[in-house]
Amino acid sequence: MSRNANSGWRSRGADIEWVDQCWTCQRQSCVSAKNSGGAVHLGEIHGDVVAQTSSGSIIVGFGLQPQADSQLEVSGGDINVALPRGVAIDLAAESSGGKVISAIPITMTVSGVPKPGVLRGKINGGGPRLNLRTSSGDIRLNESAAPTQ
Numbered sequence: 001m002s003r004n005a006n007s008g009w010r011s012r013g014a015d016i017e018w019v020d021q022c023w024t025c026q027r028q029s030c031v032s033a034k035n036s037g038g039a040v041h042l043g044e045i046h047g048d049v050v051a052q053t054s055s056g057s058i059i060v061g062f063g064l065q066p067q068a069d070s071q072l073e074v075s076g077g078d079i080n081v082a083l084p085r086g087v088a089i090d091l092a093a094e095s096s097g098g099k100v101i102s103a104i105p106i107t108m109t110v111s112g113v114p115k116p117g118v119l120r121g122k123i124n125g126g127g128p129r130l131n132l133r134t135s136s137g138d139i140r141l142n143e144s145a146a147p148t149q
Helices: none
Strands: 003-005 008-010 017-018 031-035 042-047 049-055 058-062 069-077 079-084 088-094 099-102 118-123 131-133 137-142
Touching: 003 058, 003 079, 008 099, 017 099, 031 042, 042 049, 049 058, 058 069, 088 137
Parallel strands: 008 031, 017 042, 031 049, 042 058, 049 069, 058 079, 069 131, 079 137, 088 131, 099 137
Antiparallel strands: 003 008, 088 118
C-alpha cells in the first residue's frame, strides 16, 4: 500500500484500513482510496470520500456532515455506510446483483416504477450527493453515534 499526494491511498491486492482520522478539507476530494483486490475500510471521516475497489467490501463511517459529493464503487462486494444522526444528503444507491437496505429514513425520489436494487432519495432534506454503486453485493446504510456538525 502506498500513499499518494492529496490524502490518497492506493493498494493492489491488500486491504486498506484508515480509522479514527480527523480530516477537514476544502478541496473537492478529501479522502481517496483505490484498491484493485481487497477491502477498503475508512472510519470517522470528516470530509468527502472517493473509494473504489474491484473485489472486497467498502466500509465507510462518516464522522461529520459531508460538505461535498462522495462516491463509493465496488465491482464484487458489499458497501456499508454509517452516517451521523441528522446528516443531510442526496442518496443515489444502486446494486446490480444485490439489495439496498437502509436503517435511516429516506424520502424517495422515484420517477416511474421503482427498480430492484436501486434507491434514490433525500435524507433530512438533502445535501451533498452520496453515490453508492456495486455490481454484485448489497448496500447498507446505518446511523452512527457521531455528532453532526
